[in-house]
Amino acid sequence: MAHLVEISDPADPRLADYRDLRDVELRKSLEAEHGLFLAEGEKVVRRAVESGHPVRSLLMAPRWLDGLADVLDRTEAPCYVVSEDLAEEVTGFHVHRGALASLERRPLPSVDEVLAGARTVLVLEDVIDHTNVGAILRSGAALGVDAVLLAPRCADPLYRRAIKVAMGAVFQLPWTRLTEWYDALPDLSARGFTTVALTLAPDARPIEECVAGLDKVALVLGSEGHGLSQRWQQAADRRAIIPMSAGVDSLNVAASSAVACYVVARRS
C-alpha cells in the first residue's frame, strides 16, 4: 500500500511533478522529459492506476484519503498529503476534485497491435486542442469505436486536461500515434480499411450513404480550424459530410465526431 508522507513546505522537491499545472508549455516539456503524465480527480486517478501505468506518486488533501483507499491499497508509491492551500500554491489552481497522481508513460503500442480485430477506427489528423482530443476519445469509446490513431501533430491524449475531459476513456480505448503522415491513409486502405474523410468539400456525400455496407472503416477527422489537409482529403477513399442546415458554418469537431461515430458504428 502507498506510504503517506505529509508535506508542508511548498518548495519540497518531491512535489516537482505537480508544479505549475496551468503552464501548458512548461508542462509539455517537463512531462516529455520525465516520461510522466498527470491524472486529476478521484475517478480519473482510479482509472489511471487501474490501467497499470506505474505510479510515481499521488498528491491529495487529507479529506480525499478515505474515498481513494482502494487506490492507495494498490500501489507502493508515496502519497503526498498536503493542505488544499499548499496544493493550490504548487499546482497553480484550485484542485476541485481533490486528488492528483503522477504516472509513468509506457511505450506506445504499434499500429498493428492497436488495429488487431478493430472494425471501426478513428483517425485524427491535427486536432491540437486537448479538450477536443479528450471529448473525441470519450465519444468514440461510448459510441463503439474500436481504436484511435493520432497523426504526428495531434495533441497528447495523456495531457491532464485531455484525460479529464475523456473521463479516463484514454485508458480504455486502444490508441497510438502514427509516425508517418503522408501515406497514413493509403496504409490503412492497404490493411483493408475504407478510409472515410469528414470534410466540407463540395464532392462530399452524406456520411450515412458513404459508410453503408462497409466492413472495416477508418473515420478520418481534421483540425479545429481548417479541417483535413489537402493531402488527407485526397488520399481518403471516400469524402463524407454531415448534412447541415443552411447558413450555419459547421459543427465543432467534438460534435461532428460524436455524430460521425454514431453513424459509422451503426452502419449496416
Place this chain on the structure above:
Amino acid sequence: MAHLVEISDPADPRLADYRDLRDVELRKSLEAEHGLFLAEGEKVVRRAVESGHPVRSLLMAPRWLDGLADVLDRTEAPCYVVSEDLAEEVTGFHVHRGALASLERRPLPSVDEVLAGARTVLVLEDVIDHTNVGAILRSGAALGVDAVLLAPRCADPLYRRAIKVAMGAVFQLPWTRLTEWYDALPDLSARGFTTVALTLAPDARPIEECVAGLDKVALVLGSEGHGLSQRWQQAADRRAIIPMSAGVDSLNVAASSAVACYVVARRS
C-alpha cells in the same frame, strides 16, 4: 455610422460595460441590471449587430477597425478605440479576436411565437454551463432544430461565453425561456408535440426507435451532472437513450445533444 472615440484612461466610465469580463457572478448581475449582453470576436460581433439588437457601444484596438468597417457603418453607437493593453486591463483578459460589442437585450418572445411552425424543438432543463448551452445551440442550429426552450434555471444563452461557443447561433435559432417548470412538458404535449426525454433510465428505448414516424417532436435534455429531474423524466411522453458501449459512463451533454439532434431531425 459609428463615431470613433479614442480612450486612453482605463478608469474612463464609458468603459463600464466591459469591466471584469472573467468575473461571472459580477457580470451576471451587471448585465441583468442594465439589460445588456456582450459579443466577442469579429464574426460574433457582426452577427450580433446584424441581428438587430440595439448597439450600446463597441470596443476594439485600431487594427480591427478595417475588418469591421461594414459593422461600424450600420450603427450610430460609439466605438471606443483603445490599445490592446488597455482592453486587457479593463476586461481582465487578452481579447484574442479583437473586438467586443455591448448590445441591448430585447424582451424574450413568447413560447407561442417561438413554436410557430416548428416541427423539431429542443428543450433544455438545467444545463448550467455556458459552454454547454452554446455548444448545444450551435449543434441544434446546424442539425435541423427549429426552436429551443430553456427551463428557468438553464444558463443564459446571451452570456458572452455561450454566444462565442455558439458562433452566433443564438441569433439565428428562435429561443425563449419557460416561465413555468412543473407542467412544461405536459403543456408541450397539449400543443401536439411528442416529448422525448433523453435519459439513462432503465426503461429508455433507443432514440431512433423512439422518434420513428413522429411528426412534431420536443427533444428534452437535462443537466450536466444528474440529467433530467424525476418530474421531467416522468412527465415526458417517451424516454430515449443513445445506445452506448459497455463500461462507458455516458456522453457529455454537448455530444449527446449533437447525436440526438441528428437522429431526431432525420426521423422518417
